[in-house]
Amino acid sequence: MAFGPYLLLATLEGLVTAAVLSLTALGLSLVFGVMRIVNVAHGEFFMLGAVLAWFFSTLVTGHPALGFLLALVLSPLVVGAVALVSERLVLRRLDYNPEATIVATIGLLYIIQQIVLTVYGPEARPVVAPFDVRIALPWFGYSGYKLAVIAASVLVIAATWFLLTKTRIGLVMRATQYDRETAQNFGIPVDRVYAGVFALGAALAAIAAVLVVPIQQAHYLMGLDPLLLSFIVVIIGGLGSLRGTVVAALLIGLSDGIISVFFSPTLAKMIATLLVAMVLVFRPQGLFGTAAR
Amino acid sequence: MADKTAMRSLLLHVAVIGVLLALNFVLPEYHRGVFSRILVLAVFAMGYNLLFGYCGLLSLGHAMFFAAGLYGAGLTVYHLDWGVAAGFAAGIMAGATLALAIGLLALRTTGVAFMIVTLMFSQVFYLTTLYFTTWTRGEEGLVLRQDVRQLGLGGVSLDLSDPATRYFVALALFAVVLFATLAIARAPLGRVLVAIRENEERTRMLGYDVFANKLAAVVLSGLFCAAAGAAYALLFGYVGSSFAAIQYSILPLLWVLLGGAATTLGPLVGTLFMFYVIDIASGFTSAYMLVVGVALIVLVLFFPRGIVGAIRERWLPWLP
Numbered sequence: 001m002a003f004g005p006y007l008l009l010a011t012l013e014g015l016v017t018a019a020v021l022s023l024t025a026l027g028l029s030l031v032f033g034v035m036r037i038v039n040v041a042h043g044e045f046f047m048l049g050a051v052l053a054w055f056f057s058t059l060v061t062g063h064p065a066l067g068f069l070l071a072l073v074l075s076p077l078v079v080g081a082v083a084l085v086s087e088r089l090v091l092r093r094l095d096y097n098p099e100a101t102i103v104a105t106i107g108l109l110y111i112i113q114q115i116v117l118t119v120y121g122p123e124a125r126p127v128v129a130p131f132d133v134r135i136a137l138p139w140f141g142y143s144g145y146k147l148a149v150i151a152a153s154v155l156v157i158a159a160t161w162f163l164l165t166k167t168r169i170g171l172v173m174r175a176t177q178y179d180r181e182t183a184q185n186f187g188i189p190v191d192r193v194y195a196g197v198f199a200l201g202a203a204l205a206a207i208a209a210v211l212v213v214p215i216q217q218a219h220y221l222m223g224l225d226p227l228l229l230s231f232i233v234v235i236i237g238g239l240g241s242l243r244g245t246v247v248a249a250l251l252i253g254l255s256d257g258i259i260s261v262f263f264s265p266t267l268a269k270m271i272a273t274l275l276v277a278m279v280l281v282f283r284p285q286g287l288f289g290t291a292a293r
Numbered sequence: 294m295a296d297k298t299a300m301r302s303l304l305l306h307v308a309v310i311g312v313l314l315a316l317n318f319v320l321p322e323y324h325r326g327v328f329s330r331i332l333v334l335a336v337f338a339m340g341y342n343l344l345f346g347y348c349g350l351l352s353l354g355h356a357m358f359f360a361a362g363l364y365g366a367g368l369t370v371y372h373l374d375w376g377v378a379a380g381f382a383a384g385i386m387a388g389a390t391l392a393l394a395i396g397l398l399a400l401r402t403t404g405v406a407f408m409i410v411t412l413m414f415s416q417v418f419y420l421t422t423l424y425f426t427t428w429t430r431g432e433e434g435l436v437l438r439q440d441v442r443q444l445g446l447g448g449v450s451l452d453l454s455d456p457a458t459r460y461f462v463a464l465a466l467f468a469v470v471l472f473a474t475l476a477i478a479r480a481p482l483g484r485v486l487v488a489i490r491e492n493e494e495r496t497r498m499l500g501y502d503v504f505a506n507k508l509a510a511v512v513l514s515g516l517f518c519a520a521a522g523a524a525y526a527l528l529f530g531y532v533g534s535s536f537a538a539i540q541y542s543i544l545p546l547l548w549v550l551l552g553g554a555a556t557t558l559g560p561l562v563g564t565l566f567m568f569y570v571i572d573i574a575s576g577f578t579s580a581y582m583l584v585v586g587v588a589l590i591v592l593v594l595f596f597p598r599g600i601v602g603a604i605r606e607r608w609l610p611w612l613p
Contacts, residue, residue: 038408090594093594102408106586107588107593113586264424266424270421277398282401
C-alpha cells in the first residue's frame, strides 16, 4: 500500500480517538473549571460507564441496537448518580481542598476498581455495535459505526456548549466558575452547582465510554489511559476552557493516531506525555487558556 | 529545655533502632522477611516525607526516583557485572541526577500543576522502562542471581540474599536515613522548608532563596528514594517496571499520610501499619485495593495528620 491509504486510515482512527477523548476531557475540564479540583477518579467513571454498558446491553435480547441504546441512556445516569453520592459523602466534607481531594479521589479510584474487579471480573468483554455497516472509501472499507461515534460526540459537545452558554443552568455554572463567593452572595446555591457539575462531568465520561465499548472492550483497568490523556488534553487546552479542550483533543487524537501508525505506540505515548509535561512547565496556562486570576 | 527535648527525641530514635535490631532475633522467618521489606520501603516513604511533609510539595511521581535507584543498581549489576557497592552508588547517583533535572523543570510550577507534571514525568519514565524491553525485560523484570549479590567488606563477603544479613543491611540503611531526616528537620534547611510550606511568599520576603531550598529538598528526597530503590534491587534481587508504575507513586503518599506527614517516625509507622493491614485483609479477602481506597478516604476525612501526627497533637508535643 502507498502512503495515502495509511495516512487516511491514521486520520480516521485519530478522529475517533479525538471524539471519545474530547468527551472524556470535557467532563474533567468542567469539574476542574467550576470546582477547581482535580478528579483522579475520572478514568474510573469512564471505566464504570463501559462496564455498565456491557451489563445493560446483556439485559436486552433481540437487535443489538436496543441494548446499546438502553446502555447509552442508563449508563451515564448511573455513573452520574455514583459521582453525586461520592461528592456528597466525601468531597463536600473536605471543603474542596485541592490536595485532600486528590488523595480522596485516589481512594475512590481504588474502591471503584476493586468493586468492578470483584463483581465483573478480570475479563475484557465486548459490546456488539448497534449496527454493522461498512462505508466504502477509495482504498478500503471503513466501519460505519466509528463514523457514527464521531458524529455522536460532536452532538454531545454541541449540546454541552449550548447548555453552558445559552441556558440559565449554564449561566449559573459560569458565574460559580468566575467567582464562587460573589455568586453565593447573589443567591446561587454554589453547593448544589458543585454537586451537579461533578455528576455531569462523570456522566460525560460515561457517554464517551458507552460509545467506545463496541470498538474497545470493557475491562476493569481501562480507566488509566483516558485519565492521563484527558489530563493532557485539559492542560494543553487550558484548564476550564471548552473550546481549548476540543481543539486539544483533536490535536492529541490525530497526532496519537498518526504517530502510532508509523511508530510504536509506547514511543508515541512517551513523546506525547513528555511534550505535555513541558507545555505545563513552560506555559502553565495551556496553549489556549488565559492566565489564572 | 530545648536541649532536653533534643536529647529525648534522640533517645527515642535510638530506642526505635534498638527495638528493630532486637526484632531480628525474635521474629519468625516470614515476618522477618516482611520487616526487611518494610524497612526498605520506609526509607522510600521517608524520602517522600521530606518533600511532601516538610516542604509541602505533593508529588505524584516519586516512583521514578525509586525506580531510578532500582534500575541504576539493577542494570549495572546485571549487564555490566558491577559489584554491589558500585551498583548501589550508581543507583543513588541515577536518582539524584534525575531528581535534579526533574526539580529544575517541575519546580517552575506550583500546586496542582506540580502534581500533574511529576505524574507525567514519572509516566514517561515508566514507559521508557517498557520501551527498552531488550535491557529491562519490562514487566517481567530481571532477577539478580545470588552469586552477584555479594558485598565485599574488608575481606569478608556478605551474602545479601541471606535473611539475617538482609535484615541488618536494610536496618542500617533505615537508621542512616532516619537520623539524616532528623538532622535535616533540625537543621536550618528543615526550618526553611517548613517555612516555605507554611507561607512561601513570606519566606521569600524574609530573604530566603525559595527555589534553591525547594530544589535541595527535591534532590535529597530523590536521593533517599533512589537509595531505597537500589537497596530493594540488591536485597531482593528483582528489578521490574511495575515499581515505576503510578501505583508506586501513590503508595509512599499513602504511607506518609497514614503515619503522619512531617514526623520523623511517621513513614515507618505508616508503612508498617499498611503492610500488616493488607497482610491481614488479604487473609480474608482478595479485595485489598478496597482496603487501600477506604483507608485513603477515611484518613483524609478523619485523620488528616496521621497516626504519629495525632499522637504529637494530643499527647507528645515534643515529638520530632
